Amino acid sequence: MDARPSSLKGKLAVYRATSNGASLQNCPVRNVVQNIFSRWSSLLMMALAEKSYRFGELRRLVPDISQRMLTQTLRDLQRDGYVHREVFPTKPPSVEYSLTDLGRSMFGSLRHLLDWAETNAEVVKAARARFDADVA
Secondary structure (H helix, E strand, O other): OOOOOOOHHHHHHHHHHHOOOOOOOOOHHHHHHHHHOOOOHHHHHHHHHHOOEEHHHHHHHOOOOOHHHHHHHHHHHHHOOOEEEEEEOOOOOEEEEEEOHHHHHHHHHHHHHHHHHHHHHHHHHHHHHHHHHHHO
């Protein structure tokens, strides 16, 4: 039987207790999703869900990402276990990125959110415009 609380209030109390009440550093949801929802991660996950890509291919696919940010985002996704980096012994060495089993399982859920976002983008844009007009 699972003794974890089901309410947000109960879960937050447990996370605070395991951090000596100071913060929510032990919140598993926050710790897991922070890299998934970074600015570039969802785009890179979408690409890698289709096929494996070399670094340069990803750079061209997402032209407004800097090389430094692409490197950092891929490294973060690799660190969390979502992305596999394979180096091939060519001259110069080539590197290919692909989703791991964990990355594919996570992307199954992320895809629903991405589809929802695409479907509702205009509704959100209109809501923002209404809000901004009311605030101004």
